[in-house]
Amino acid sequence: SIASERYRTAYHFQPPKNWMNDPNGPMYYNGIYHSFYQYNPHGALWGDIVWGHAVSTDLVNWIILEPAIERDTPGDINGCWTGSATILPGGQPIVIYTGGDAENHQVQNIMLPKNRSDPYLREWTKAGNNPVLQLVGPGFNSSQFRDPTTGWIGPDGLWRIAIGAEVNGYGAALLYKSEDFLNWTRVDHPLYSSNASGMWECPDFFAVLPGNNGGLDLSTVIPEGAKHVLKVSLDQCDKYMIGVYDLKRDAFSPDTVLDDRRLWLKIDYGNYYASKSFFDSKNSRRIIWGWTNESDSSSDDVAKGWAGIYAIPRAIWLDSDAKQLLQWPVDEIESLRGNEINHQGLELNKGDLFEIKGIDTTQADVEIDFELTSTDDAEPFDPSWLLDAEKHCREAGASVHGGVGPFGLVILASDDMEEHTVLHFRVYKSQQKYMILMCSDLRRSSLRPELYTPAYGGFFEFDLEKERKISLRTLIDRSAVESFGGGGRLCIIARVYPVALADERRTHMYAFNNGSTTVKVPQLKAWSMMTAQVNVKKG
Ligand code: DQQ
Structure with a gap:
C-alpha cells in the first residue's frame, strides 16, 4: 500500500522486501564494502534464514545481490544464522557462521568465496568439513551456542575467535583457537563470562586506542596502550565493557566489573541490536553496523511486506578518558545532503518553540548546538536514575519544566501537534561533574494503535566547564529517527509511524526550550536528504 511505501526508509539500508535482522560478516575487500544480512526470502517475519548480500563502494548506495548462502547442508538446514568475516594473510576472506542443524543444535560452519577475482564475491562455497564446531559437555547448552566473531591472532601465532553461549545458565563468550581457521579447539576458559546475565548473542571484540578515531585492525599487532571492547547483545540491546x-591469561578483563547489568553501557539506547564492527582499511576507521527492528505489529509487517532496517554505519572509537565509546555516522552519508538551511544566534527562552522551515522534514539531517547561558539552576543528579533512564524520560518529559532543560527538537509533528516525536536533553549536577539526560520520546509519535512507543533514554557525563555546547544531530528518514548527542556520546535510534506521514500531510520541526535557563543556539544547520540507491537489484 501507499502507506507502507511512505514508511520505507530512503537512506537507511533495507532490502527490497521481506524480513531482515542481524548484520553479518561486514568487510571491506578489494575496493568493495560487503554487507550480509539475516534474511527471510519468503516473507516479512523471521524464519527460513539465509544470508542476504549487498555491496557498495561508498556505504550509502547499495547493490543487492543473490543470497550468499542458503540452507542446504546438514549443518545449516534450519537456518544460516549470524557470523563474521575475517581476511586471512594473503587476502583470503573467510566466514564463520552459525547453523541450525536438523536436531536444532547450533553448530559453526565455514564458507569461502568461490572466485576471489569476482569483484562482488557473488558465490560462496561451504567448507567440506562443516560443521567445524559443535558444543558438547556438562554445563553447555547446544541450543545456546552461536554468533562467532571475527578472528584475531594471539602471541602464539594462532587464530582465535569468540562465540556467544550460555554456560550453566550464564552469559559467556567462549574462546577457540586454530592454526588454519578450519580446525578449532576450545580453550578451557572463556574469553569472558559473567553471572550477571543469561545467554550472550552476537559478541563483538575489538581493540581501540583512547582518543584515537583511527581504528585498529584486529589481526595485526595491537599497539601499546590499547584497550579492548567486548560487546554483547542481550535484553533487546547491545551492551559493552571496556x-x-x-x-598472559588469554582473557578479557573489564576495567570496571558491574554486577548489575542495567548499569552496563549501551552502544545505542534505542532500538538497536546484534551490531557488528569491522576495520575499514580504506579509511582506517572502525565501523559498526546495527539492526533496527520495526516497532509496529507483526500483522503490520506482513501487510507492509517488509521489516527491519540498518542504522547508518557509524565510525566508533574510544573517548580520550577511556571511559566510553563515541560514534558518528560515516562521513559518506553527507553526500546525500541537498537543500540546506542555516540559522545563527537564536535564543530559546523558557517556553519558546522555533519552527525550522525550508527543508523536507521527513527526510533530513539536522545539526544543532545548544549553548547553556548558566548551569546555576541544574538540579541534583540521583545515581539511582541510571538503573532506569527510560522511566526518568517518562517522568521528566519535554513538557515538564526544569532548571536546565528540557530543550531539544520536536520532529514529525502534525499541524495540531496531536502527533509528534521529541528529542531532548536535561542537565543535572553531580558533585564535580554534569550528567546529561538524553531522551527520544515516542509516546505521542503516532495516533495509530498497536505500536511500541517508549520514551528511550540514557545519561552521559559531560564536562560543561570545558565545553558549554551540547550538540544534537538527528537523521530523520521517514520511519527512522537516529540521534547523536554530545558529539556522539549517546546514540538513540527509534522507529515511528505517524499517520500524518502515511497520509502525506505536512509535518513540522521545531527547536524548543522548556527549562528556566535560557539556551542559545549559536548554530543550527539542516539539510533535506536525498534518497540513496539501496533497493537496486542486480542478478
Ligand atoms: N539472530 C540470529 C542469531 C542471533 C540472533 C538468528 C540475534 O544467530 O543470536 O537470526 O538477533
Whole structure:
C-alpha cells in the first residue's frame, strides 16, 4: 500500500522486501564494502534464514545481490544464522557462521568465496568439513551456542575467535583457537563470562586506542596502550565493557566489573541490536553496523511486506578518558545532503518553540548546538536514575519544566501537534561533574494503535566547564529517527509511524526550550536528504 511505501526508509539500508535482522560478516575487500544480512526470502517475519548480500563502494548506495548462502547442508538446514568475516594473510576472506542443524543444535560452519577475482564475491562455497564446531559437555547448552566473531591472532601465532553461549545458565563468550581457521579447539576458559546475565548473542571484540578515531585492525599487532571492547547483545540491546585483553591469561578483563547489568553501557539506547564492527582499511576507521527492528505489529509487517532496517554505519572509537565509546555516522552519508538551511544566534527562552522551515522534514539531517547561558539552576543528579533512564524520560518529559532543560527538537509533528516525536536533553549536577539526560520520546509519535512507543533514554557525563555546547544531530528518514548527542556520546535510534506521514500531510520541526535557563543556539544547520540507491537489484 501507499502507506507502507511512505514508511520505507530512503537512506537507511533495507532490502527490497521481506524480513531482515542481524548484520553479518561486514568487510571491506578489494575496493568493495560487503554487507550480509539475516534474511527471510519468503516473507516479512523471521524464519527460513539465509544470508542476504549487498555491496557498495561508498556505504550509502547499495547493490543487492543473490543470497550468499542458503540452507542446504546438514549443518545449516534450519537456518544460516549470524557470523563474521575475517581476511586471512594473503587476502583470503573467510566466514564463520552459525547453523541450525536438523536436531536444532547450533553448530559453526565455514564458507569461502568461490572466485576471489569476482569483484562482488557473488558465490560462496561451504567448507567440506562443516560443521567445524559443535558444543558438547556438562554445563553447555547446544541450543545456546552461536554468533562467532571475527578472528584475531594471539602471541602464539594462532587464530582465535569468540562465540556467544550460555554456560550453566550464564552469559559467556567462549574462546577457540586454530592454526588454519578450519580446525578449532576450545580453550578451557572463556574469553569472558559473567553471572550477571543469561545467554550472550552476537559478541563483538575489538581493540581501540583512547582518543584515537583511527581504528585498529584486529589481526595485526595491537599497539601499546590499547584497550579492548567486548560487546554483547542481550535484553533487546547491545551492551559493552571496556577493559584490557590480558595476553598472559588469554582473557578479557573489564576495567570496571558491574554486577548489575542495567548499569552496563549501551552502544545505542534505542532500538538497536546484534551490531557488528569491522576495520575499514580504506579509511582506517572502525565501523559498526546495527539492526533496527520495526516497532509496529507483526500483522503490520506482513501487510507492509517488509521489516527491519540498518542504522547508518557509524565510525566508533574510544573517548580520550577511556571511559566510553563515541560514534558518528560515516562521513559518506553527507553526500546525500541537498537543500540546506542555516540559522545563527537564536535564543530559546523558557517556553519558546522555533519552527525550522525550508527543508523536507521527513527526510533530513539536522545539526544543532545548544549553548547553556548558566548551569546555576541544574538540579541534583540521583545515581539511582541510571538503573532506569527510560522511566526518568517518562517522568521528566519535554513538557515538564526544569532548571536546565528540557530543550531539544520536536520532529514529525502534525499541524495540531496531536502527533509528534521529541528529542531532548536535561542537565543535572553531580558533585564535580554534569550528567546529561538524553531522551527520544515516542509516546505521542503516532495516533495509530498497536505500536511500541517508549520514551528511550540514557545519561552521559559531560564536562560543561570545558565545553558549554551540547550538540544534537538527528537523521530523520521517514520511519527512522537516529540521534547523536554530545558529539556522539549517546546514540538513540527509534522507529515511528505517524499517520500524518502515511497520509502525506505536512509535518513540522521545531527547536524548543522548556527549562528556566535560557539556551542559545549559536548554530543550527539542516539539510533535506536525498534518497540513496539501496533497493537496486542486480542478478
Ligand atoms: N539472530 C540470529 C542469531 C542471533 C540472533 C538468528 C540475534 O544467530 O543470536 O537470526 O538477533
